[in-house]
Amino acid sequence: MFCRKLLTAAAVFSAVATSGFCASVQTQNLNVNGSNRNMMVYAPTNIEKDRPLIIQMHGMNQDAKYQHDAAKWEEIADTARFVVVFPNGENKSWDISGDKDVNFLKAIISEMNTKYGIDKKRVYVSGFSMGGMMSYHAANKMGDMIAAIAPCSGYPFGAGASSKRMMPIIHTHGTTDDVVGYSGGADYVKKWANYEGCGASEKISQYPVGRTSSQASLEVWTGCKDNSEVRLMTIAGKGHWYSMDLASVNTSDEIWNFVKRFSLDGATADPSIEPPFVEPTNRDEIYNGGFDSTANAWTLQTHGDASATGAVKDGAYNFNISAVGAQPYTVQLIQHNLHLEKDQWYEISFDASAAAARKLEVNVEQHEDPWASYLAEKQNFDIGTSAKTYTFQFQMTAATDTNSRLSFNAGSDAVNMTLDNVSIKKISAPEQAQVIGSSLNGAALASRQYSIYSLSGEFLGKFRASNSMELQDKAKALVKKSGVYMVRSGSTFKKVHVGK
Known part of the structure; x- marks a missing residue:
């Protein structure tokens, strides 16, 4: 289990005192040229010295917490051992023409070196929207302090490329961005590739390679001066937001896998760092059904007037439901990328308990409009206060679907609930259909x-x-x-x- 807390400034001292036991996101203040600036900082527990630093900036009218919640850096940072900082821009914006926020970034680097002994040769700057514009501005103004940049959905209008050194870049942008247009961003990336003397680009029409559900493509410029490299990751149909789509592109994974190769003293791939595991798509089994550390591969959605949050705690998924809507699906926990074969029988199994007796609806369906159900009827269970295992069986009578989904629809009751040990498996056609919602009293045999x-x-x-x-x-x-x-x-x- 990863152990993380979001702390206010008043709690920072307490967090530092116990940091050997629990990694935490801390709010820290810095005085920069007489101005009080603040930021959120995540550092893995007992992080070693000489580890990298990533600074990631929010968009206009957003803040550090918004970017922290959108980008989900902790698991990558825990695995690869680096520090992540989310600065707050003054008035929720960035100075993309002067030195005010350039000085803020320089102060952050100095503070993180003092506190954690970071590797100052491996500082990476990233940002979303206006934060992406600030990334390019930082590359132009303090390129001798930044090893690589990773802008997302943002570029400085009318600006040129004039970094103090050749700057490795990975730029991510959606084609239907109606705030910062894609074509302008793509042209600006090409301007940098020309500035860095790169050769002809190579285009990968579907990226990541082999992920057939992905709508992303990648253009790569190599042969650049000083072993630099420029990349443009294009996501078809994506608007103005930070992509964390498990069926397509996880932007934070892509950023880390790119920037970790570069250092101020040259391109230096770090063999000690393993790339993050990419969730398999088009699979016939549930991924992360045991919620051992995170909610990876699971998405909580609310619709209409419903309001709910979810989090993994003690190896289980916990629903906190504050308001419900007219239908059970107004609060949904979903996993897609499931491969269901026509005529095949399946068994769904899960453990559940609740703060008080409540109903839970479960559905297997299409992952896109019209979201047709593959069940003869949606399954309803009476969930009690003691954890029990619930199962049901069904036959896939529709055409094979390589991106179907399992949905837990919890919007019928404003009662908190816990979910664990979710699985789907192929079975032989049963001689007699199992009673829906029955519990398994015996422990399941360990899989070989x-x-x-x-x-x-x-x-x-x-x-x-x-x-x-x-x-x-x-x-x-x-x-x-x-x-x-x-x-x-x-x-x-x-x-x-x-x-x-």
């Missing part, structure tokens, strides 16, 4: 079936094993070289090192 994936999410094969030694032997036969891989057993994923 394993699937192995590369860290980029590529499925490498399945095997059966009864102990760790047999698991290693079977895994070796499926991988091409030694390294770290993801192994799944049931709904649980874990990293394992496989030696050849």
Whole structure:
């Protein structure tokens, strides 16, 4: 379990005193040229010295907390061991023509070096919308202090490229952005590629490669001066927001995988840092059904007048429902990217409990309009205060769908609820249909079936094993070289090192 807290300035001292036990997001103040400036800082517990720093800036009329919540950097920072800072712009904007916020960024770098001993050769600047504009401004004004930049949906109108050094850039932009137009952003990226003396670009029509559900593409300029590189990641149909779409592009993952290769003393890929695991798409099993550390792959949606929040706590997903709407689907926890085959039978299983007796509706459906259900009827369960396992079976009678979804519709009652151990599995056609909503009183047998994936999410094969030694032997036969891989057993994923 990752342990994180969002702290106010008054709680910073207490957080520092206990930081050896629980990583936290802290609000910190800085005096910059006589002005009181503030920022949110996330540092992994007991972070080592000489680790990178990412500064990520919010858009106009937004703030640090908004950008923190949108970008979800903690898990990547915990894995790769770096510090993330979310500064607050004065009046929720940035000085993209003068030195006021350039001095703020310089002060942040100095403060993070004092507090955490960061690697000042590996400082990366990113931002959304006006924060993206500020990223380019910083590259022009303090390029000798920044190893790479990662603007999203923002560029400085009418500005040129004049960095003190060749600046590695990854720029992300949606084609239907109606606030900062895509075409202007794409042209500005090309201006930087020309400034850096890059060669002809290579275009990847679907990115990430192999993720068939993705609407993103990537254009890469290499052969640039001083081993720099420029990238334009285009997301078809995406508007003006920070993409964290598991079916397409997770912007924070893409930013880190790019910028970590660069340092002020040259392009220096860091072999000690593993890339974040990419959730497999088009899969026939639930991903992260045990909520072991995060809510990755799950999306909480509210509709109409409903209001709810959700979070992983103690290895389970907790609904906090403050208002409901007219239909159960007004509060939904959803996982898509599920592959359902025509005529195949499936069994859904999950554990649930609630603060008081309540109803829960469960549906398996299309992930897009018209959201047609694949069940003969949506399933309804009576959830009690004690955790129980609930199951039901169904046959996929519609055409095969490689992006269907499982939906837990909790909008019928304003009663908080906990969900855990969600799974879907193929079964043989039952001789007699199981009673919907029945509970399983016995503990399920441990699975001996394993699937192995590369860290980029590529499925490498399945095997059966009864102990760790047999698991290693079977895994070796499926991988091409030694390294770290993801192994799944049931709904649980874990990293394992496989030696050849």
